[in-house]
Amino acid sequence: AQSVTQLGSHVSVSEGALVLLRCNYSSSVPPYLFWYVQYPNQGLQLLLKYTSAATLVKGINGFEAEFKKSETSFHLTKPSAHMSDAAEYFCAVSFSSSNTGKLIFGQGTTLQVKP
Amino acid sequence: DSGVTQTPKHLITATGQRVTLRCSPRSGDLSVYWYQQSLDQGLQFLIQYYNGEERAKGNILERFSAQQFPDLHSELNLSSLELGDSALYFCASSVVGGPGELFFGEGSRLTVL
Numbered sequence: 586a587q588s589v590t591q592l593g594s595h596v597s598v599s600e601g602a603l604v605l606l607r608c609n610y611s612s613s614v615p616p617y618l619f620w621y622v623q624y625p626n627q628g629l630q631l632l633l634k635y636t637s638a639a640t641l642v643k644g645i646n647g648f649e650a651e652f653k654k655s656e657t658s659f660h661l662t663k664p665s666a667h668m669s670d671a672a673e674y675f676c677a678v679s680f681s682s683s684n685t686g687k688l689i690f691g692q693g694t695t696l697q698v699k700p
Numbered sequence: 701d702s703g704v705t706q707t708p709k710h711l712i713t714a715t716g717q718r719v720t721l722r723c724s725p726r727s728g729d730l731s732v733y734w735y736q737q738s739l740d741q742g743l744q745f746l747i748q749y750y751n752g753e754e755r756a757k758g759n760i761l762e763r764f765s766a767q768q769f770p771d772l773h774s775e776l777n778l779s780s781l782e783l784g785d786s787a788l789y790f791c792a793s794s795v796v797g798g799p800g801e802l803f804f805g806e807g808s809r810l811t812v813l
Contacts, residue, residue, distance in 0.1 A: 617799045628702060628790060628804040636799075675743065679799040685756035686731060686794050688802060690743040 587612045589678050591691035599699050604648075604663040606694045608676030611657065618659040619677040619688065620650055629675065635659060637681065646670070671698045703727065704805035706791050712811045718779040721808045725772055725793030731755065732774040733794075733802060734766055738787040749774055750797035781812045 592607040610616055617636045621629040633644025640652040650661045659676060673695050677688040703726035713719055725732050734746040745758035749768035760766075763781075768774045778785060788809050792802040 619801070621804075626806075628704070628806040629792075630702070630804070631801055634801055681799055684798055685748055686797060686799050686802065687733060687745045687748050687756050687758065689745065692742045 587616075587678060587680065587689055589676050589689055589691040591674075591676050591694050593694055594692060595695045595697065597697040597699060598666045600668055601665050604661070604666045604670065604696065606661040606674050606676075606696065608650075608659045608661065608691060609657055610659065610676075610678045612678060612680060614683075615681045617679045617681055618650075618652060619679075620644065620648070620659075620661050621675045621677060621690075623673045623675065623693075625672075632661070632674075666696075666698045668698050668700065671696055702803040702805060704791055704793050704803050706789075706805035706808050708808055709806065710809050710811075712813065713781060714813055715781055715783060717781050717812075718777065719781065719810065721776040721778070721789050721791075721810075723774045723776070723791030723793075723805060725774070725791075726803055729793035729795050729803070730772065731794045731797050732768055732772070733792040734760075734774070734776050735790040735792065736787045737790060737807070741787075743790075746776070748797075755797050778810070781810075783812050786810055786812045 588611045620632040635652045643649045676691040705724040730751045746760040748756040766776045788807045792804045
């Protein structure tokens, strides 16, 4: 069955440090992959998406992710964390061969940024 | 602002009651999705409508139902409410029925007492 696993429900970094949030997927067909961010009491906002073009995807707020088919991974990175990056991050997958756009979400990773 | 509007933002009700959550998609979007977010289950896909027709169904209880109207807004009806139905319910929309970016509303927080 198709699924998404986010390693680490809680990640803590210092301001200015590298952010790395891990996501692995399971899929028998080519996936579309997404990272969404949720700030407190808000909806989900798209950070970036992979839809079978370039494997290194750049998103908003300095985030980027690399699709690695051999590792079935789509990890999210940012070179230097800001306090404003503190939020919950969700990795999600849909399937290019499907007639539905429903997303399957990982369990989420809460990012804490320490001053 | 994603352009997806959900009402009400907060709702408190009692067990056994019925509520209706409403969603207006972004202008031009034909697909509407409903998700339930809870601490123990995370973000669970409930149902998708595309241009008025049901397109996909997820883990939606029989006590829950949804529809999409000709003007493309959607309603999620929750009946015989239980304590465990307390959650944040999100609506999302997209232009197409197939894979692509979803735009999420800010959610309706349901509390069942």
